[in-house]
Amino acid sequence: AQKVTQAQTEISVVEKEDVTLDCVYETRDTTYYLFWYKQPPSGELVFLIRRNSFDEQNEISGRYSWNFQKSTSSFNFTITASQVVDSAVYFCALGSYNNNDMRFGAGTRLTVKP
Amino acid sequence: GAGVSQSPRYKVAKRGQDVALRCDPISGHVSLFWYQQALGQGPEFLTYFQNEAQLDKSGLPSDRFFAERPEGSVSTLKIQRTQQEDSAVYLCASNTGQGFGELFFGEGSRLTVL
Numbered sequence: 001a002q003k004v005t006q007a008q009t010e011i012s013v014v015e016k017e018d019v020t021l022d023c024v025y026e027t028r029d030t031t032y033y034l035f036w037y038k039q040p041p042s043g044e045l046v047f048l049i050r051r052n053s054f055d056e057q058n059e060i061s062g063r064y065s066w067n068f069q070k071s072t073s074s075f076n077f078t079i080t081a082s083q084v085v086d087s088a089v090y091f092c093a094l095g096s097y098n099n100n101d102m103r104f105g106a107g108t109r110l111t112v113k114p
Numbered sequence: 115g116a117g118v119s120q121s122p123r124y125k126v127a128k129r130g131q132d133v134a135l136r137c138d139p140i141s142g143h144v145s146l147f148w149y150q151q152a153l154g155q156g157p158e159f160l161t162y163f164q165n166e167a168q169l170d171k172s173g174l175p176s177d178r179f180f181a182e183r184p185e186g187s188v189s190t191l192k193i194q195r196t197q198q199e200d201s202a203v204y205l206c207a208s209n210t211g212q213g214f215g216e217l218f219f220g221e222g223s224r225l226t227v228l
Contacts, residue, residue, distance in 0.1 A: 004156075006156075033214045035216065037219075043221045043224075044117075044219055044220065045157070045207075046219075047216040047217070047218070050214075052214075091157070101159045101162070102147075102159065103159070105156050106154075106155055106156045107154075107156050
């Protein structure tokens with residue numbers, strides 16, 4: 001069975017702090033994809049990143065970075081020097097190569113205070 | 115517009131009423147997905163279309179839920195005899211259908227059943 005766990009329900013930080021959002025997944029598939037989406041108050045899910053199971057290279061995009069570790073089945077997301085505009089709910093998701101059923105975690109609500 | 119469009123954005127229904135939610139995907143996108151997002155939860159997969167074919171409807175919670183995409187573009191999610199537990203945001207997403215690419219989400223239709 002596929003499952004995504006985001007243990008942190010809510011995180012609150014002060015602007016300019018770094019923050020890491022945790023994501024742990026379970027799957028029996030050898031080929032799979034991991035995603036992070038941001039959901040601002042408007043409700044639309046905004047794509048941030050996709051990684052496939054064969055690419056464990058960490059990635060950095062501006063203030064965002066992702067740490068994919070197959071050994072611990074984790075795909076953590078770090079925001080460096082957080083800003084108020086980063087306030088949103090962040091979802092980690094797992095997609096199987098064999099079907100199109102993308103499983104989402106329950107989300108982490110990040111609040112960045114000025 | 116260029117994005118996924120959903121209507122209505124908000125729908126209030128009395129218990130027992132039928133509702134229809136519309137999704138207009140990005141032009142040319144082959145794959146279309148419906149998700150249900152309960153308050154404080156991550157999106158849950160409902161069903162998936164490739165063109166007009168409904169390839170997976172395993173996530174539909176009951177036979178009161180029905181989705182169609184007759185011409186392979188616009189899709190309608192219909193809920194018959196609505197119940198209070200159907201209250202949620204219904205998200206539509208689309209993608210090109212090539213590989214397991216990112217999903218482009220609409221802003222959702224928030225259904226409240228009284």
